[in-house]
Amino acid sequence: MLALEHIGAHSETTGAGMAQFASLLGADMVARQRKPWVARITGRCERYGLAREFVPCRITDYSRSNGVGSRGVVCRYILSPGVYEVNAWQSWRGRDRYFARVTDGGEVRRITREEVDAWLSEGLE
Numbered sequence: 203m204l205a206l207e208h209i210g211a212h213s214e215t216t217g218a219g220m221a222q223f224a225s226l227l228g229a230d231m232v233a234r235q236r237k238p239w240v241a242r243i244t245g246r247c248e249r250y251g252l253a254r255e256f257v258p259c260r261i262t263d264y265s266r267s268n269g270v271g272s273r274g275v276v277c278r279y280i281l282s283p284g285v286y287e288v289n290a291w292q293s294w295r296g297r298d299r300y301f302a303r304v305t306d307g308g309e310v311r312r313i314t315r316e317e318v319d320a321w322l323s324e325g326l327e
Contacts (some may be wrong), residue, residue, distance in 0.1 A: 203278055203280055203281065203285055203308070204240060204242070204264075204278070204279045204280065204281055204302075205246075205276050205277070205278050205279075205292075206238035206276065206277050206279070206288070206290045207238065207273070207274070207275065207276055207277075207290070208234050208236070208238055208259075208262070208277045208289045208308035209237075209272070209273060209275075209290060209294060210272055210273045210294075211237075211262075211267070211271045211292070212270045212271035212272045212275075212282070213282075217283075227239075229275070230317075236291035237277075237291075237296060238246035238277055238288075238289055238290050238291055238299070239256060239257075239288075239289045240255065240256070240257045240279045240281070240286055240287070240288050241254035241255060241256045241257065241286060242255045242256075242257055242284055242285070242286050243280070243284070243285040243286060243287060243301075243318060243321075243322070244282075245322065246322060252324070253285065254287060254320070257277075257279050257280075257281065259277035259278065259279060259285070260278060260279060260280045261276045261277070261278035262268070262275065262276070262277055262278075263275070263277075264279060265277040266325050271315055272279075277321050281304045282304065283304050283305060284303070284304055285301065285302070285303050285304075285313070285318055285321055286301065286302050286304065287299070287300075287301055287302075288301070294317055300312055301313050301314065301315060301318050302322075303317075
């Protein structure tokens with residue numbers, strides 16, 4: 203299982219009304235949300251370089267969030283063995299985007315792009 207913080211999760215619950223009001227003022231409320239994502243690498247893609255299947259967040263944990271849910275909300279992803287690309291926000295402006303391999307034992311280990319390419323060349327084993 204991989205746990206990533208969903209910064210600005212409260213903006214999903216404030217709804218379209220706030221976004222619509224903000225657009226009248228020329229602001230972009232949606233851009234304030236920093237939703238993490240995890241994608242399973244399934245092969246190569248001409249357009250994006252890597253073919254990916256996005257993995258849904260299975261558990262959203264608010265137990266350590268602040269009062270409004272702008273920080274501390276955690277998305278938990280259940281991952282099967284394979285290779286993934288991860289986009290994890292660390293702050294409102296900084297993110298950590300990396301590749302990871304999930305072992306048969308469920309261990310999540312960071313790997314390089316070169317290791318992803320080697321894995322793809324081996325035939326997605």
